[in-house]
Amino acid sequence: MCVQGSLAGNLLCHKPFFATLIVLPAANLTGHRPLQVMPARVSETYVLRTYPFRESDLIVSFFTRDQGKLRGVAYRARKPKNSFGSGLERLSLVNLSYSQQETRELVNLNSCDLLQSQFGLLNSFEASLTLDYVAEVSEHLLPANEPNERYFRLMATILDHMHSGEPGAIWSALTYFSLWATRLSGFLPDLSAYSDRVLSPDSRDLAAGMLRSHIAELPERAWNKDTALDLRRFLIQRMEEHVERRFFTPPLLEAL
Numbered sequence: 290m291c292v293q294g295s296l297a298g299n300l301l302c303h304k305p306f307f308a309t310l311i312v313l314p315a316a317n318l319t320g321h322r323p324l325q326v327m328p329a330r331v332s333e334t335y336v337l338r339t340y341p342f343r344e345s346d347l348i349v350s351f352f353t354r355d356q357g358k359l360r361g362v363a364y365r366a367r368k369p370k371n372s373f374g375s376g377l378e379r380l381s382l383v384n385l386s387y388s389q390q391e392t393r394e395l396v397n398l399n400s401c402d403l404l405q406s407q408f409g410l411l412n413s414f415e416a417s418l419t420l421d422y423v424a425e426v427s428e429h430l431l432p433a434n435e436p437n438e439r440y441f442r443l444m445a446t447i448l449d450h451m452h453s454g455e456p457g458a459i460w461s462a463l464t465y466f467s468l469w470a471t472r473l474s475g476f477l478p479d480l481s482a483y484s485d486r487v488l489s490p491d492s493r494d495l496a497a498g499m500l501r502s503h504i505a506e507l508p509e510r511a512w513n514k515d516t517a518l519d520l521r522r523f524l525i526q527r528m529e530e531h532v533e534r535r536f537f538t539p540p541l542l543e544a545l
Contacts, residue, residue, distance in 0.1 A: 329399055332356055334385040335444055336377050337428045341367065349377060349398060350428055351385060352444075357435040358428075361387055361396035376401035378408070380420050380448065410451055415459045415545055419451065422538040423466055429532040430474050443469050450504050457512025463542070464517045465504045467524040468496055476531050483523075492520040514545060 332353035340348040347366040352358045365371050376383045382405035389396040410416040423444065431440065447462040471477040480493050495517050498507060510516070525539050 329386050329388045330356075331384055331386050333404070333441075334383050334401070335427075335441070336379060336381045336383065337424050338379070339363075339366075339377055347377065348395070352427060352431060352441065353385070353436075354438065354441045355436055357437060358431040358433050359387075359396055360394070360433075361398045363398040366398075372400040373398070374401075374403065375406065375408070376403045378406065379424050380407050380444075381405070382445075382448075405448070407448065413459070415542075416451055418538060418542050418545070419459050419463050422463065422536075422542060423447065425536055425538050426467075426470055426528060429534065429536075430470060430528065437473065440470070440473050443473065446504055457516070460512045460514060460516055461504065461507070464495075464521055465499050467521055467528075468499050471524050471527055472500070474528075474531065476527060477524075478527070487519075488523055489519055492517045496520055 332355050334354070335352045336349060337352055337358070338350040340350075342348045342362060345365050345367045347363045348360060349363050349366075350358065350360050363371075363373055363377060366373050366377060375381070376385075381403060383401040383403055385401045386399040387396045388399065407420055410420060427440075427444065431437065443466065447466045450458055450462045450465075468477070480488060480496050483493075521539075525536065529535055
């Protein structure tokens with residue numbers, strides 16, 4: 290029986306009041322504010338690295354167009370049936386859905402829609418190593434939570450160029466990316482100040498042209514592993530000094 294006007298009557302007769310009574314005092318009794326889960330966000334994203342986590346999950350490092358570099362947990366991503374498919378492969382371009390609790394550094398990955406796969410490049414070992422290089426450099430150069438539209442467009446540019454299939458496209462993309470990644474990170478020195486023993490005149494001219502033009506608009510030339518090798522070595526050394534660590538992929542590229 291409902292007795293109006295009493296607490297017992299309210300609990301029995303008014304369900305909305307009952308729900309409020311359960312939720313609000315619980316936070317007060319513990320002395321803690323309830324965790325706030327932000328609404329799901331969807332960002333255009335390049336996947337940089339994944340790391341196994343627990344039995345069936347992955348830690349994912351990813352670079353979003355609007356939020357910069359983030360890290361998150363993809364639950365059940367290592368299970369045969371999951372909501373990510375092949376979208377978490379290295380340098381896949383995806384629309385990634387994720388959400389975050391305000392007290393947690395890692396976001397929760399919900400799902401993704403694949404926009405561009407790099408699977409077509411994997412039949413070339415040179416291209417596969419270049420993808421590893423781009424992912425490794427970006428992982429270490431990009432600061433967390435800082436959007437960088439120009440760096441995002443750089444990645445899109447060099448990946449599209451690699452997919453073009455032009456002769457030597459891998460080596461021109463590798464050089465273009467190294468040069469612009471160094472510049473956009475803010476520590477590209479004045480190349481004209483270095484002697485011919487450090488950088489050849491041809492490499493300095495090539496770098497000047499790359500800084501002025503889109504990669505698709507560069508003058509035609511025959512590209513191979515040895516083209517601008519001194520320039521790439523110079524840029525990699527600058528990057529390694531900046532992040533205070535040696536990269537794993539450059540020696541593998543030179544060994545090709």
